Amino acid sequence: MGHVDLHSQDAVFTRAGEFADRDAFTAAGWCAMERSLEVVGTRSAMMLVREAFYGGRRFDDLVRRTGLAETVASKRLRQLVADGLMERSPYREPGARTRYEYVLTERGRALFPLLVALMRWGRTIQGDAHGGVELAHADCGALLVPAVRCEAGHDVPIEETEARLASS
Amino acid sequence: MGHVDLHSQDAVFTRAGEFADRDAFTAAGWCAMERSLEVVGTRSAMMLVREAFYGGRRFDDLVRRTGLAETVASKRLRQLVADGLMERSPYREPGARTRYEYVLTERGRALFPLLVALMRWGRTIQGDAHGGVELAHADCGALLVPAVRCEAGHDVPIEETEARLASS
DNA sequence: CTGTATCCCAGCGGATACTG
DNA sequence: CAGTATCCGCTGGGATACAG
Numbered sequence: 001m002g003h004v005d006l007h008s009q010d011a012v013f014t015r016a017g018e019f020a021d022r023d024a025f026t027a028a029g030w031c032a033m034e035r036s037l038e039v040v041g042t043r044s045a046m047m048l049v050r051e052a053f054y055g056g057r058r059f060d061d062l063v064r065r066t067g068l069a070e071t072v073a074s075k076r077l078r079q080l081v082a083d084g085l086m087e088r089s090p091y092r093e094p095g096a097r098t099r100y101e102y103v104l105t106e107r108g109r110a111l112f113p114l115l116v117a118l119m120r121w122g123r124t125i126q127g128d129a130h131g132g133v134e135l136a137h138a139d140c141g142a143l144l145v146p147a148v149r150c151e152a153g154h155d156v157p158i159e160e161t162e163a164r165l166a167s168s
Numbered sequence: 169m170g171h172v173d174l175h176s177q178d179a180v181f182t183r184a185g186e187f188a189d190r191d192a193f194t195a196a197g198w199c200a201m202e203r204s205l206e207v208v209g210t211r212s213a214m215m216l217v218r219e220a221f222y223g224g225r226r227f228d229d230l231v232r233r234t235g236l237a238e239t240v241a242s243k244r245l246r247q248l249v250a251d252g253l254m255e256r257s258p259y260r261e262p263g264a265r266t267r268y269e270y271v272l273t274e275r276g277r278a279l280f281p282l283l284v285a286l287m288r289w290g291r292t293i294q295g296d297a298h299g300g301v302e303l304a305h306a307d308c309g310a311l312l313v314p315a316v317r318c319e320a321g322h323d324v325p326i327e328e329t330e331a332r333l334a335s336s
Numbered sequence: 337c338t339g340t341a342t343c344c345c346a347g348c349g350g351a352t353a354c355t356g
Numbered sequence: 357c358a359g360t361a362t363c364c365g366c367t368g369g370g371a372t373a374c375a376g
Contacts, residue, residue: 012222112326114286117281125207146316149315160306
């Protein structure tokens with residue numbers, strides 16, 4: 001491999017430590033990404049989470065505003081509750097009978113960057129000739145964009161990203 | 169709606185303009201998020217993109233390192249190319265015969281924040297008792313985290329997020 | 337080595353009908 | 357209003373076999 005990169009301008013992650021061995025990954029087993037996809041990898045799951053971020057709480061609202069079939073919404077909500085992304089709790093408005101509401105848990109709210117990333121990336125495809133909902137900073141009106149930082153606070157571009165096996 | 173929020177501590181997006189009308193969304197049609205999910209909403213798509221970020225290029229590598237069946241990888245790669253996330257181009261190492269390689273396009277590389285969000289969120293579920301691959305800042309070694317900013321550069325928490333209908 | 341063709345199964349999502 | 361039960365088509369993904 002004398003001339004390693006024919007396309008060195010195409011930035012990819014660097015590989016550190018054992019992971020520099022190409023096949024080490026196979027031994028690493030399930031990636032954290034796949035675990036995420038097991039939980040929120042379906043259209044219905046993300047749509048319900050999105051509506052929850054928009055403030056939807058009641059079953060009927062979630063169904064109507066996602067456009068999902070009731071059966072699908074029902075099953076998915078149950079799973080989202082089981083997975084700890086939402087909580088189903090009873091509440092009663094004064095004078096009304098008891099209802100149930102679905103609210104995002106902390107784990108569910110942790111999907112905020114994921115939601116922003118999905119919505120923003122979707123805007124870039126198929127032109128911008130669409131209506132649709134967009135997310136903005138309430139204080140200044142500018143559109144939201146997903147970013148990548150490290151825990152030390154630096155902005156991290158792709159070229160400075162290192163993939164390695166977790167110490168664990 | 170005198171007492172609006174029973175749970176004002178549960179941060180959700182505020183709704184601006186027409187979108188304050190709950191049913192305006194239905195008229196807004198497909199959300200950009202759903203378009204994203206149409207393209208990268210499958211396990212195989214994101215796994216192939218992930219491997220491409222790790223530097224995988226050849227069909228054989230992508231298959232082995234994702235663990236996907238060849239048939240699935242083949243079909244998915246073709247679709248990723250059709251969707252403009254990857255490019256398939258011939259190249260030849262000196263003395264070897266022509267091969268093909270798959271490289272991320274700019275649009276594919278724009279999935280970087282999405283990948284980080286998925287990998288990071290996946291770590292938070294099912295404990296941290298796992299090996300697996302983690303992403304870090306090569307310069308300082310700290311782990312990557314997804315963030316949300318606005319185009320004006322402010323960090324934006326959920327409470328300062330506003331959902332509105334795109335002007336278009 | 338880099339795929340494609342075919343067959344198969346499981347899961348997602350919708351339609352319809354029915355309960356509390 | 358807030359679901360559940362049942363059925364059914366479509367697609368994602370794997371196994372096997374084959375081709376350039």
